[in-house]
Amino acid sequence: MPESPTLFGRPGETLRVVVERAIAEFRAGRPVLLQDGENLALALSAELADSELVRRLDTLAAGNGHLVLTPARLRRLGARERVEPGIFALPAIDLDRIAYLAFRLDSRMDAPVAPASALDGAALELARLSLVLPAVLVVPVGAAAVAGESLVAADIAAVNAYRAVQAASLRIVGRAPVPLEGAPDTEFVVFRGGEGLRDQVAIIVGKPDFSAAVPVRLHSACLTGDLFGSLKCDCGDQLRETVQWMAAHEGGVLLYLDQEGRGNGISNKMRAYKLQSQGWDTYDADEVLGFDLDQRHFDFAATMLKQLGVSRVVALTNNPQKIGAIEAAGLEVAASQRVLGRPNAHNVRYLASKRDRAGHLIDMDALMARAAPKD
Known part of the structure; x- marks a missing residue:
């Protein structure tokens, strides 16, 4: 049965619009509500998190927040065979802790890494689409906890399919x-x-x-x-x-x-150039930032x-x-x-x-x- 058009296009087109709005929110440093069936979580760029927003998210998380990192960054932390993203539990959401795990040059693995869920993977894809550093603060929530909030909500299937939709359109x-x-x-x-x-x-x-x-x-x-x-x-x-x-x-x-920058964007390219000026190889510099060989x-x-x-x-x-x-x-x-x-x-x-x-x-x-x- 053909899809019924809405005021703003067919359902597939509407989903693309939602992801584009989610990208804009994420790049602006505001949390996006990701949906995977009945599971909901707020996703926020670790790079753009500020102390006031983190304080509010910590209250909402009630000890259940976590940081999602790419396999490249995990390898830099010491998990040399890592090929899948992983998460670090954040019983308390702390900017210093996030910075240590996600951005510092001298960081090393100091806690267990848990497997990333499908929702966590979509959060990383949103970060890549937004051209920010690929490290995401994720806070699982219930629908009642965010009811009435002015959040952009996106289904993870729409986020993951966005690149293919763009290519086809x-x-x-x-x-x-x-x-x-x-x-x-x-x-x-x-x-x-x-x-x-x-x-x-x-x-x-x-x-x-x-x-x-x-x-x-x-x-x-x-x-x-x-x-x-x-x-x-x-x-x-x-x-x-x-x-x-x-x-x-x-x-x-x-x-x-x-x-630009093997798909990482101009800002991340300049970060990699800074590391290269300090002696890092081009691909090692990207790995420090959380990127694989080519995005x-x-x-x-x-x-x-x-x-x-x-x-x-x-x-x-x-x-x-x-x-x-x-x-x-x-x-x-x-x-x-x-x-x-x-x-x-x-x-x-x-x-x-x-x-x-x-x-x-x-x-x-x-x-x-x-x-x-x-x-």
Whole structure:
């Protein structure tokens, strides 16, 4: 039987709106009421918790509050084989205790870790969608305890399904020719959706033959490298050289995806950069913050390509994960091609880490030879 539309859309659309409101509340540092059947709990970003709100939540929790942490953060605390999130009981909700477990560099496991529930997992997903640090204060409650409160309530199934819903609802909202230096025949196509409440851009360079294998690069936004020419990464080089290569080789499609900092967001990227300046490896820095090797999703990128009429691609990437994501989404990868940046004293360790720890197909000898002064 078809769904009955409501004043604000069909039920599935309404659930998406609820999650978007929950994301806004969570990012603002206000608790969100999560529902799993009859089970209810308030979820609050540990990063954004303030003393007055914690005091009120402690009263409401009656000793039953807990802190949810990712497996990456738990590994940093000492649970080296951890692959699932876990929780620490908080008989008294204390900001210092939360900070020690969730954020401190010198912290170590000092209490038992209990398994996370489905509700706890959804709380972490809400934190990821909100681009805050992935540590969540959770307080189980009864319906009577929060009756009359102005809380946004979201079902955990809707939270967990949100990314897939966003990918399926991608649509083109604008397109126009934008001549670029070295690539004057270029069109920008803007899509609404994909990740959170953000827009994504497809840059069509030249006149690619969409009936053949189209050169494609999935490029995650990098404010520091793409715009400011940061020496800490090779992103800006890869972006500009890809566009120039496409312009010289009958065209292609570059997807500019709003997934800053491997999907962690610009604020968390800067936190990781701070740790890197103190000597941490790029992936170790992310683990300290609670993030795994890569938080990005590429299913929506494949949806963008399909809407443009692309079915076969030549993947311009060093990252096997991107190739696998394109194939998993039903597109054929006819071939792949490496995209080289320029190594320097500031990024050579970063490039080696991507090769050694994340499996990127980077030939460091070729990179160093490229950087060597020419006679």
